[in-house]
Amino acid sequence: DTEVTQTPKHLVMGMTNKKSLKCEQHMGHRAMYWYKQKAKKPPELMFVYSYEKLSINESVPSRFSPECPNSSLLNLHLHALQPEDSALYLCASSQDKPRGGWIYEQYFGPGTRLTVT
Amino acid sequence: GDSVTQMEGPVTLSEEAFLTINCTYTATGYPSLFWYVQYPGEGLQLLLKATKADDKGSNKGFEATYRKETTSFHLEKGSVQVSDSAVYFCALDMEYGNKLVFGAGTILRVKS
Numbered sequence: 203d204t205e206v207t208q209t210p211k212h213l214v215m216g217m218t219n220k221k222s223l224k225c226e227q228h229m230g231h232r233a234m235y236w237y238k239q240k241a242k243k244p245p246e247l248m249f250v251y252s253y254e255k256l257s258i259n260e261s262v263p264s265r266f267s268p269e270c271p272n273s274s275l276l277n278l279h280l281h282a283l284q285p286e287d288s289a290l291y292l293c294a295s296s297q298d299k300p301r302g303g304w305i306y307e308q309y310f311g312p313g314t315r316l317t318v319t
Numbered sequence: 320g321d322s323v324t325q326m327e328g329p330v331t332l333s334e335e336a337f338l339t340i341n342c343t344y345t346a347t348g349y350p351s352l353f354w355y356v357q358y359p360g361e362g363l364q365l366l367l368k369a370t371k372a373d374d375k376g377s378n379k380g381f382e383a384t385y386r387k388e389t390t391s392f393h394l395e396k397g398s399v400q401v402s403d404s405a406v407y408f409c410a411l412d413m414e415y416g417n418k419l420v421f422g423a424g425t426i427l428r429v430k431s
Contacts, residue, residue, distance in 0.1 A: 208362075244408055244421035245363065258418065292362050307353060308419060310363040 205229075206311035208293050214317045217283060223314045225276040225293030233298040234276040235308065236268060239290040251276060252298050283318045290315050321346045325409050325422035332429050338396040340425045342383075342409035345390065350411035352376075352385055352392040353419070357406045366394075366407070399429045 206227045215221050225234065232253050237245035250258035251270040265287075267279040276293055290313045297306035326341040344350065351370045355363040367376030372387035383394045392409060409422040 206362075242424070242426075244424050245419075247418060250418070294363075307365050307368055309365065310355075312362040 206293055206295055206309050208291075208311035208314050210314055211312070212315045212317075214319060215280065215283065216319055217285070219283075220279070220281045222280065223278040223291055223293075223316075225278075225295075225311055226274055227295040227309070228274055229295060229309065230273075231295035231297055231309070232273060233296045233306075234270060235294040235296075236266075236276070236278050237292040237294065237310075238287075239292055239313070245292055249278075280316075283316075285318050288316055288318045321350065321411060321413060321420050323409050323411055323420055323422035325407075325425050327423075327425070329426035329428050332399055332427070334401055334429055334431050335398045336429075338394070338399045338403075338427070340394040340407055340409075340427070342392045342394065342422060343390050344392065344409075344411050346411060346413065348413055350413050352383070353410045353412065354381070354383055354392070354394050355408045355410060355421075357408065357424075359405070363408065399427070401429045401431050403427060404429045 209224045234251045236248040238248055239245045247260050248262045249268045254270045265282050269277040292313045293311040294308040296308040322345045324343050353368045354366040356366045357363050367378045369376040369385035372385055375384045381396045383392050385392055406424045406426050408424045410419045412419050
């Protein structure tokens, strides 16, 4: 099973709403990622979790709050978003890499299409 | 810093034409190189990868060879199909950190 699942597929929310995006993988991967992708652009890394601990935060605004409750699940909590936050949000997972060691490919989910009104 | 440059698109081809999408990289160390494909309305799928110089990645008729001397990883396919229409991203990953560096992406349109 090389699948990363994401829910919901589509989400429309107002600027005062609180919502969450969910991501799940059962490949035993210990690194999980959130990306934001605008139309016609490559994905931009937001957060990386390694062994359920946040290891990279790419200076993302605090209205985005990630959470990794266990090794299979990754959430992204959304609050007080702006219309410019509308985008495709992609989750990915991979084996975690040892120091200076092998590089593992990332497996991506289908994404959540978020619209902020 | 590390970076990836891809040829600009869109690339428009007729079915059964030969495809080349150019990709070059800049990196301070020895990256692994990847091609990802994104079909309309979907997430990214790994198409192929190469982890060291002169490695050739291949999948579904696509090929790319890791050329250290020219810092390139060009994607090729001998005969494209309409179903290959998608956006193709070249990417690198360094041996340190967990961070893919993507190129801008190349849109491929194949006409029947």
